[in-house]
Amino acid sequence: MSSVHRSVLFSALERYGSILLVFAAMAVLSRLLSPAEFGVYAVISAILAVISASYQEIGGANYLIQKIALSAADVRTAFTVTLMFSVAVTMAVVVAGVLIARFYGQESLGTGLAVAAISFVLTPFSATITALYRREMQFGKLAVCNLIANTASMIVAILLAALHYSFMAPVWGGVAGNFVLAALLATARRDIKLFRPSLAGATEVMGFGLYSSGISLINVFYNLAPQIFLARILDFSAVGLYSRALGVTQVFDKLIGQVLGPVMMPAIFQQIGAGGELRLIYLDAIRSLTAVYWPSLAFMAIMAEPIILIWLGSSWLEIVPLVRLICIGYLALFAACLTYPVLVAAGRVHDALLSSLISLPPSLCLVFAASFWGVTWVAASMLVTLPFQAAVAIGFIAKRLGLTWSELFAALWKSALVSLMSSIAALLFAVMISLDEIGMVSGLAAGSACAAGAWLTGMTVTRHPLLEKIANASNGLWDRRLNRLFDRRNTQKFAPPSRGGMFDRSVECRSRKT
Secondary structure, eight states: OOHHHHHHHHHHHHHHHHHHHHHHHHHHHHHHSOHHHHHHHHHHHHHHHHHHHTTTTTTSHHHHHHOSSOOHHHHHHHHHHHHHHHHHHHHHHHHHHHHHHHHHTOTHHHHHHHHHTHHHHHHHHHHHHHHHHHHTTOHHHHHHHHHHHHHHHHHHHHHHHHTTOTTHHHHHHHHHHHHHHHHHHHHHHOOGGGGSOOOTTHHHHHHHHHHHHHHHHHHHHHHHHHHHHHHHHSOHHHHHHHHHHHHHHHHHHHTTHHHHHHHHHHHHHHHHHTTOOHHHHHHHHHHHHHHHHHHHHHHHHHTHHHHHHHHTOGGGGGGHHHHHHHHHHHGGGTTHHHHHHHHHHTTOHHHHHHHHHHHHHHHHHHHHHHHTTOHHHHHHTHHHHHHHHHHHHHHHHHHHHTOOHHHHHHHHHHHHHHHHHHHHHHHHHHHHHHTTSSOHHHHHHHHHHHHHHHHHHHHHHTTOHHHHHHHHHHHHHHHHHHHHHHHHHHHHHHSOOOOOHHHHHHHHHHHHHO
16 A cells, blocks of 8 residues: 555545534534624634734745755744744734724634734644654554644533634634644654744745745635625624534535645655656646545535434535535636646646646626625626636646646546436435425435445446555555564564573673673
């Protein structure tokens, strides 16, 4: 089993475990917090995410991963630069929180921003170690630490929400999770020398980081702009509805994108170092991504109503059309997690920034205009903006890698057929649920099983390459376990017997005399 396969496996275990925690937390918090309370929390998260994106890539993970010869001094400098920016930004957020609260007419918003900003000081410690583990493809340790931290965050948020802490409950939960993560990673690494201040080579760190931060900032701001616009133009209830719909959709998006995202860049550089061709790596990656990404989003769009009703409760049924629109728009982003690492590997990191500058400002204008018409129109705007962004990004990659549209079609048609077969199976049960021919829970369970069966049938009929990869990875993992068991038994079987006591000491004495 290759290191890439093991990394993907551990990343999947972590992300899927985290998604289960998110499922549970969303189900509980949706019944403890109102849409307006959740809307205030969403605005706090959006503001801090935009601020974080503006500087945390300066000396962040991507710099440490892509650097070919990485020294201890490079790591210390990257950490120091990030920490300096983090402390400065934390103080600025605390001061500016009062003004932001007045802008939105929500005085308690300032308190929430000040508390949430504590995470900025913790992030450099966890981010530096995370980057090193990703570079070394040690995703097992990351998985354990992240799952424990996410569990702590969920427990704190739910307990405080039950104690009527309102929107501050998930805010404190996030801070608790970041503290636990930083502590666990520092304990696992056991190398406090990484955190010794250093500014040697800071110019190089900041030079690369400016591009990465620019890309991160414009993308994060675009993704979170609807919450910021809606809070000012409409109200916090609209923000809560939109944020919850987006969160539900992104849970299924995380099944793929966030599993492969942390692995993607180090895996690409590893394959290139082994002689792989970037063009073929990209085509193979989108072939595998779409086979799971498209059917998952299509299933969510079709089964949105029973999923929302069972998961979040009847008070959130208003987001069903929003979820469907967002899912359809997200289908275009099948290669989004590949764009940045592929362009960096091609030596064209500035193309990633240029792509965002071309596609996101017009998309942002459309979202802003749609926000005056209501939250449904904001979701509907994604049917235009997301395909446009995907086309621009793929166009840049195709130009740099020498790809043709016919090659892209050849890589995607099997996944499209598999998605269609899976969607038809899910649609049959969705219709039966709407006609009350079958119960909500049983219909969702049966629809899931039939959609999975149709997906497997489609993968087999089309001879999709991903099916062979899954089989090879599973066999590799099984063979590895058998080899370890066999080696352990042989070691125990043929190990020389130990007599202990005086015999061992006499042997030691004789060896000393000799």
